[in-house]
Amino acid sequence: MTTILDLARISGLSKSTVSRVLNQHPHVSQESKEKVEKAIEQIGYKRNARGVHLRKKQNQLIGLLVPTVNHPYFSQLISALSEACRKSGYETVIYQSGFQPKEERYVYDKLAQQEMDALVVTHTLLSEQEIKELVGSRIVIICNEQTPGVLFDVFSIDEEQAIFDATTYLLQQGRTRLLLCMDYEQTPLQQKRLSGFKRALKNAEISYSTDMKRNKIMTIDDGLRLGDQLFQAESYPDGLLTGSDFVAMGLLHSAQKHSINIPSDVSIIGFDNHSIGRASIPLLSTIDYPLQSIADDVAKALALRVNQNEVLPRRNLYKATLILRETT
8 A cells, every 4th residue: 555655755755745735735835746746646646535534633632842841941831731721621742842943843744734733832943934834724822932923822921021120120229240141042032031131231321242141041050050150250240130040049059159148249030930949048039920821821722723713813921020039
């Protein structure tokens, strides 16, 4: 019996491209369509009608695309989204991209082949347009990232305002040698945080320079290493804004190791309001946001889209709150 792999071999195309042609995906070149048609004629390929029918039915399965599950924030987000989807009658399957565009595209291809009803994207290195070209009319919802919301529903925290508020607070406390810790600087989310940081500095008439940021600082170990670099220098920042409470905890431990007094010498602000910050000494200042509300709203939007309700894409921004404790 001939298969899709035979079509791919004869046409010289990838299996995923052949699949998109067979499923009448809107974003396939005419050349690819003609190659597949010729291959079908050559080997007499017949599709499994029962399989096609089953794939076109809803399977009550939602994909969750995350960069990694080995990160406290994404673990919490997965948990909240999975529970919200479960309450709406959907099972979830988790895909990790490992911060690699190639792995992202692999998951979008699975969505295009209708292996799930919809996909929730929590982190992306691609633009909305690039994602749209890969998935066609399939359902994608962006949660957490800061894409424009022109092609897909987007649910995210107002990251720019959150960092603007935190930076402004430190500046008002007389902190002027600030450092912003980022994870993957090129993502839309991190660019929004950087914009908030720059805007607060500009309002305070302080010039921004590239040495006021650090990229790929994501874990406790990253915070420890960065702290050891900073606090062994003759001059070090007096205000640190981090991308997560875990990075902040690494910096806090390093500061104590180098006899840096927190907060009289250095103020530290985390992000995510994780429970670890309520057990630190001193207690960690952080940024909080309504994670469960975001997850619930995503689940409602998924149900709306899966049931084929025609509504325009929408972009929901959620306000974050600066929580002041003992590290500031």
